[in-house]
Amino acid sequence: MTRPRILMADDHSLVLAGLRKLVEGEGEVVGTVEDGRALVEEAQKLRPDIILLDISMPLLNGLDAARQLTKLVPEAKLIFLTMHATPTYATEAFKAGASAYLIKRSAASELKQAIQAVIRGQHYITPLITKDVLVATLHHPEGQMRQQPVTTLTPRQREVLQLVAEGKTAKTIASILNISVKTVEFHKARIMDMLDLHSTADLTKYAVAEGLVSL
Numbered sequence: 454m455t456r457p458r459i460l461m462a463d464d465h466s467l468v469l470a471g472l473r474k475l476v477e478g479e480g481e482v483v484g485t486v487e488d489g490r491a492l493v494e495e496a497q498k499l500r501p502d503i504i505l506l507d508i509s510m511p512l513l514n515g516l517d518a519a520r521q522l523t524k525l526v527p528e529a530k531l532i533f534l535t536m537h538a539t540p541t542y543a544t545e546a547f548k549a550g551a552s553a554y555l556i557k558r559s560a561a562s563e564l565k566q567a568i569q570a571v572i573r574g575q576h577y578i579t580p581l582i583t584k585d586v587l588v589a590t591l592h593h594p595e596g597q598m599r600q601q602p603v604t605t606l607t608p609r610q611r612e613v614l615q616l617v618a619e620g621k622t623a624k625t626i627a628s629i630l631n632i633s634v635k636t637v638e639f640h641k642a643r644i645m646d647m648l649d650l651h652s653t654a655d656l657t658k659y660a661v662a663e664g665l666v667s668l
Contacts, residue, residue, distance in 0.1 A: 457502035457572055458483045462492040462518075463534075464510050464667075468557075472505065472534070475560060479568045489513025490629075496526045503571060508535040508542060509667040511619060512629065516542075516549050516664075517611055523550035530571040534560055537664055543582055545604065553577035603663040606644060611665065613640040617653060618660035 457480035463469050469485045476482055483499050486492045488511040496504060504522060508515040519531050532553040533546045543554045552571040555563050556579050563579055570577040603611060609630075616626045623637045630637070641656075650656055660666045 456480045457568070458499070459503045459505060459568075460492070460496055460499055460501040460529075461485045462487070462489070462504070462506040462510060462515070464488060464507065472560065472564075475564050476505065476568070479565055487511070489515060489518040492518050493521050493525065496522055496529060500526060501529055503530045503532060503568060505532045505534055508533060508537050508546070508664050511666075512616070513612065514615055514665045516545055517608060517615075519546065519549035519551060520608065532564075532567055532571060532577075534564070538582060540582070542664060543578065547576070551576075554582070555579045556581050603659075603665065605647065610640055610644050610647075613637060614644050614656060614660055615665040617641060618657040618666045 459476055459480045459482050461469055461472055461476065461482060462485070463472065464487045466487065469487070473482055473485065480503065483501055484495050486495050490512045492504070492506060492510070493513065504526075506515045506518060510518070515533060515535070519533075522529060522531060530552040531550055532555065533551050534555045534557055535542065536557050538556045546554050553567040553576065555567055555577075559579055559581050567577040603614075606614065612630060613626060616629060621629070623634045623641075626637045627634045645651065645656065648659060650659060657666070
């Protein structure tokens with residue numbers, strides 16, 4: 454059987470180097486990238502069989518990247534490898550098109566199994582999520598108030614929110630997204646209104662809490 458071609462994305466070069474050693478026994482690493490926009494671009498060029506990606510990545514988070522990849526490179530299997538061990542992130546990852554969801558601390562023992570599963574057309578989710586879901590439930594009672602989920606925003610609004618939270622200026626955001634500064638400011642104002650947030654600092658805290666950016 455032909456070894457699967459694997460594209461990897463993580464914003465930490467040391468993590469990528471470590472993952473590469475784990476992955477090379479299961480397939481051919483055809484590329485590595487360190488942000489979500491580069492991932493979407495490289496995936497279209499390389500057409501890999503498997504894409505290994507994180508949730509928190511610069512410029513475009515993994516969830517929104519996955520939503521684009523399922524349309525642009527539908528044949529690729531998406532394996533999320535992340536620090537986020539909560540039911541919300543896992544659910545959103547599978548909704549976005551994931552075939553597998555692993556926690557980084559268990560990569561050494563589970564990544565090979567996950568790759569083999571997705572090659573067979575199966576789904577894989579780390580057993581650790583069960584424990585973490587229970588812990589999350591105990592610490593976050595159902596009655597606890599929560600802000601609007603990030604999925605209520607449009608894809609463009611999520612892109613603007615992430616870039617604002619990363620400290621990009623309106624001019625820089627406009628250049629990255631190929632839109633006008635006025636449109637960026639409109640989206641930012643609309644986001645603040647929808648989420649009932651009142652400053653860039655509030656937007657940043659929200660984006661961190663939702664996993665769009667990491668501290």
